[in-house]
Every structure is written in C-alpha cells, then in structure tokens.
Amino acid sequence: MPELIEAAYYESACQPLIGHRLDEIVVDPPEFLRPVGHSPEELEVLIGLVLARTFRIGKVVVLGFGPNVGSVAAELGIRFGMTGLLFVDGTGPIDHLVYGPQRDDSSWDRATLRFAHGVLTIRDPRRLGSIELDPDLTGLGPDATSITVSELRAGLGSTRRALKAALLDQSVLAGLGNLLADEILWRCGLAPGRPASSLETREVTALHDTIATTVDELTERGGSHTGDSFDLRTPESRCHRCGSIMVRDRFGGRSTWWCPGHQS
DNA sequence: CCGGATGTTCACCT
DNA sequence: GAGGTGAACATCCG
Numbered sequence: 001m002p003e004l005i006e007a008a009y010y011e012s013a014c015q016p017l018i019g020h021r022l023d024e025i026v027v028d029p030p031e032f033l034r035p036v037g038h039s040p041e042e043l044e045v046l047i048g049l050v051l052a053r054t055f056r057i058g059k060v061v062v063l064g065f066g067p068n069v070g071s072v073a074a075e076l077g078i079r080f081g082m083t084g085l086l087f088v089d090g091t092g093p094i095d096h097l098v099y100g101p102q103r104d105d106s107s108w109d110r111a112t113l114r115f116a117h118g119v120l121t122i123r124d125p126r127r128l129g130s131i132e133l134d135p136d137l138t139g140l141g142p143d144a145t146s147i148t149v150s151e152l153r154a155g156l157g158s159t160r161r162a163l164k165a166a167l168l169d170q171s172v173l174a175g176l177g178n179l180l181a182d183e184i185l186w187r188c189g190l191a192p193g194r195p196a197s198s199l200e201t202r203e204v205t206a207l208h209d210t211i212a213t214t215v216d217e218l219t220e221r222g223g224s225h226t227g228d229s230f231d232l233r234t235p236e237s238r239c240h241r242c243g244s245i246m247v248r249d250r251f252g253g254r255s256t257w258w259c260p261g262h263q264s
Numbered sequence: 265c266c267g268g269a270t271g272t273t274c275a276c277c278t
Numbered sequence: 279g280a281g282g283t284g285a286a287c288a289t290c291c292g
C-alpha cells in the first residue's frame with residue numbers, strides 16, 4: 001500500500017467530509033467488502049448517518065458514522081492493498097502511486113460513498129484492498145508513529161524470526177510496509193536477517209528513533225517511495241553511504257534490499 | 265511469455 | 279504453537 005504514510009494522506013483527505021450525511025454506498029465487486037461472504041446490503045446501516053470522525057491506525061483508515069458529529073454508531077475500515085487510491089470529489093492526495101494504476105479508469109472504482117455534499121471513491125485495480133464494516137482491528141499492534149521503546153522491545157524480544165519479518169508483522173507494530181522497513185533498517189545500520197530478539201537495548205533504541213524520524217521525513221517528502229535507499233533497489237547498485245554492492249534477499253516473503261557494508 | 269512489484273490471507277508444511 | 283512457503287487476487291512493466 002500504501003503504507004502508513006499514504007494511509008495518513010488518505011485519512012486527511014476524508015476530513016472535509018465530516019458532518020456530511022451519507023446518502024448512498026456502492027461496492028463493486030461485492031467481494032471488496034470483507035470478510036468475504038458479507039453482503040453490501042449490510043452497509044445500509046450507514047445510510048442517513050453523518051461522517052462523525054476519521055482516524056488511522058497502521059495502514060487502515062477508519063471512518064466513524066453516527067447521528068451527529070458527536071457520536072459514532074458504526075465504523076467503516078478501509079485497507080488499500082498495494083494499488084488503492086482514494087479520491088474526494090474526484091481528486092486525491094496522491095496522484096502517482098508507485099506500482100499503482102497507470103491510467104485514469106473508473107472501472108477500477110471499488111467503493112463509492114455519496115454524501116449530501118461530496119463523493120468519496122476508492123479505486124483499486126488489483127483489488128488487494130478492501131472495506132470492512134465495524135473493522136476488526138484487534139490484530140494490530142501499536143501504531144508505528146506512537147509505539148514506545150518498551151513496546152518495541154517487547155514485540156521484538158518475543159520472536160526469533162528475522163528482524164525484517166517482525167517489522168512487517170502488523171501485530172508487532174502497525175503501519176510499516178516493505179519500502180519503509182528497508183529504508184529504516186538501512187538508515188540505522190541493522191541487518192534485516194538478524195534474529196529479532198538478538199537486538200541489544202541500544203539497538204532497539206536506535207531503531208525506535210529511526211522509525212520515528214524516517215516516517216516524519218518521508219511524510220514531508222511525499223511518500224514511502226521517497227527514501228534515501230529507494231533507488232538502490234536494483235542489481236549492481238552501490239550503497240550511497242559506504243559504496244558496497246546492495247544485496248537482495250527475501251524475508252517474510254518480501255524482497256529485501258540491504259547493504260552488507262554498513263548493516264549488521 | 266515470465267517474473268516481480270508499497271499487501272493480506274489462507275492452506276499446507278516443517 | 280511458531281514460522282516458512284506458495285498461491286491467490288489483477289494489472290503493469292521490463
């Protein structure tokens with residue numbers, strides 16, 4: 001996805017709709033509503049309510065609906081997969097998504113929410129995203145932007161799998177995706193294959209600091225793809241920091257580019 | 265034609 | 279139970 005940075009942009013884009021009454025929801029295909037098996041008709045409980053609040057946790061944007069702005073009666077969770085875009089009145093905070101749709105094609109619109117004033121559209125060519133009524137967020141750990149050092153230490157300390165895999169595990173901390181995880185490890189000099197529980201206290205502290213500064217910086221720059229190491233994700237490239245040849249591995253089932261020169 | 269790409273989930277192994 | 283792998287989803291690109 002759309003990692004947490006893009007989800008945050010999307011959540012901000014929804015805020016102008018707060019206070020407006022929802023008149024209609026269209027979902028196409030119906031399986032875009034998860035869990036599969038739920039009927040889009042269930043979404044009719046939202047019709048007539050106003051958008052009361054919005055928030056983001058991890059990579060999920062949550063819209064709260066109620067009889068007025070002060071109360072929430074039901075929620076709608078939105079996940080964006082790898083190629084999900086969000087538009088309000090036809091324009092979105094992100095116009096170019098790396099690996100995303102390459103043309104303007106409304107046949108990829110999977111969910112459309114018509115408000116009394118304004119239209120919210122979720123467009124997702126690959127259909128890896130989803131929406132969920134009263135989303136189950138219990139599997140998510142602390143958000144990457146607010147996790148404490150002790151929470152991070154606890155999350156990493158309880159598992160021996162690769163550090164990279166642990167950072168991608170949304171139940172350890174919520175919001176990091178493949179690009180952000182690689183950029184963070186590259187910045188703080190930790191090898192992705194280290195057993196997560198092998199980190200020393202000072203390394204966990206450095207990692208925690210780097211998570212915060214990297215998310216802040218790339219949010220300013222404009223997205224998860226704006227990291228200093230993003231252009232090193234190609235064979236033969238040399239690390240900007242130490243000149244070593246970048247290595248490609250797989251951890252947690254995902255491509256991982258890292259520098260054997262300064263990450264250990 | 266084939267493999268891989270900011271993701272998640274599930275079945276199936278070890 | 280913990281973790282890993284591969285498939286599936288649909289599209290684009292090299």
